[in-house]
Amino acid sequence: MVPHLITALTGPINELEQRMLESMPAIERWFRLEWMEHTPPFYTSVDLRNAGFKLAPVDTNLFPGGFNNLTNEMLPLAVQASMAAIEKICPEAKNLLLIPEKHTRNTFYLANLARLVQIFTLTGLNVRLGTLDESIKEPTDIELPDGSKLTLEPLLRTQRRLGLKHFDPCTILLNNDLSAGIPKVLEDLHEQYLLPPLHAGWAVRRKSKHFELYEDVAKKFSKLLGMDPWLINPMHGECDEVDFQDGAGLECLQTQVDALLGKVRRKYKEYGINEKPFVVVKADNGTHGMGIMTVRDAKELADLNRRTRNKMSVVKDGQEVTQVIIQEGVPTYERMNEAVAEPVVYMIDRYVVGGFYRVHAERGIDENLNAPGSSFVPLAFAEPTQLPRPGVKPGASAPNRFYMYGVIARLAMLAASYELAVTDPNAEVYA
Structure with missing residues (x-):
């Protein structure tokens, strides 16, 4: 089941799919x-x-929480x-300590944890x-x-190791993105493997750095295929020292938004795309669809209302927003049951x-879909999705479409x- 691609500009995406299959x-x-x-x-x-004229990643999560949707x-x-990953890291492993988000009452997130336990048990x-919630004593x-x-x-911390009572793990797997900072209990573990590493958490990580490096990857890959890297890369800018509450730094934001919109307009003109471009302003760290707004004109930033200022000021765990990434807005023209949809690809180690x-009936093509009210439709194809079928007409085969998704996700x-x-x-x- 591939969502319908509702756009007259399906040509570039079909051409991209064809080129990937041939290559x-x-x-x-x-x-x-x-x-x-x-x-x-x-x-x-x-x-x-998937905009029909380009296919690009807009977010990369190193602590994925939706394994229950597979x-x-x-x-x-x-x-x-998982076996391949564990064998590389700690072949003699027998115990795995899984550390989840601190507040785990969300039933969807709990189902994700149950699926992770199932995968690694198998x-x-x-x-x-083991929980970072200090209120849990037993x-x-x-x-x-x-x-x-x-x-x-x-959790039970000794001088050099972290575990549980009567449980000493070789490997510790974080399913907590460390938005609130790095807990002391996770530091200085010299004799255990901590995955992902602490600097992968949002206490350290920045989206602008990720997309700067993604641009390099996209250029290398596009040279291999002889194509314009813009077709798979969302252009971006960034601003430091922004304070939405008192308005500090908004001049930088306006300048960056205006410059990026200009670049997108030129690309739209080059490809004959008759649409009004937009950008997405996001907190440079953090997830869960917080600290995000869509901007179509830099002038909109001159008079932000209180609600928008409040929304943009704080992200998960009450962390204040002082740095933002301005990302080229990539509309999604995929529809499932008349609702806007976007694909999310999951990988373990280097494998898809x-x-x-992700489907949201109340959001538009230019809005963030990672918001309350979204639902999830698994990529439950009748045929194996990981095996592309060269020779099939572009856009007509679910495995071919999913192969293309997988390539971009792996980039x-x-x-x-x-x-x-x-x-x-x-x-x-x-x-």
Whole structure:
């Protein structure tokens, strides 16, 4: 089931799909060579937007929380990819400590945790949940809607190791994006593998750095295919020292928005796209659809109302917004049951393991879909989605469309691997 692409400009996307299918051997070899030089993040999810005239990632998450939206048919892929990842990192591993978000009462998030426990249990690991919530002093059961339960346990820190009572893990997997900062209990673990590393969390990570490196990846990849990198890259700018409450730094924001809109207009003119461009202003760190607004004219920023200022001032865990990324707005013209949809691709290690469409009936083509009211439709194709079918008419085959999604998502994952390397505080050389 591929959503209908509601746009007259389906040509460029179909041409891109065709080019990728024809270049599959070169593409896969290129990825293999890249992974010989770079280490993929442990797991990644990438939000894509398909405008008909371009297909680009708009967000890359290194602590994905929607594994419950993958179908059972995708489970073997996730288990195999997890085995490959664990074997590389800690082949003798037998115990895995999974650390979730602190506030875990959201039933969808709990279902995600249950799926992660299932995946890593099937890799042959003993999996237990340790919580950063200091109010939990003893093992605590949480009932799930399907009648099963999860047990959260208090963390036990010794001088050099982190575990639980009577549980000493080789590997610690974070499913907590560290928006509130890096807890002391996770620091200075010299004898255990912490995945993803602490500098992957939003206490350190910046979206502008990620998309700067994604632009480099897109250029290299586009040179391989002989195409315009703009077709797969959302242009961006950034502003530091912004304070939405008192208006400081808004001049920088207006200037950057105006400049980026000008660049997008020129591209639209080049490709004959008769639409009004827009940009998306986002907090440079953080997720959960917070701290985001759509801007079509820089003048809109001169008179922001109180509600917008409040919305843009604070993100998850009450963190104040002082840095923003201004990203070229990529409209999504994919529809599912008349509702706007966008594909989200999930990866473990360097492998695509599945994905779903995020669907929102009350949002427009130029709005953020990661918001209350969104629903998820798994990529539950009747035929294997990971095996493309060369020779089939572009746009007509679900596996071919999903292969294209997977290529772009892997480019974003590769950019994240560059990002983690250059921001590693223990690295000798910085980019």
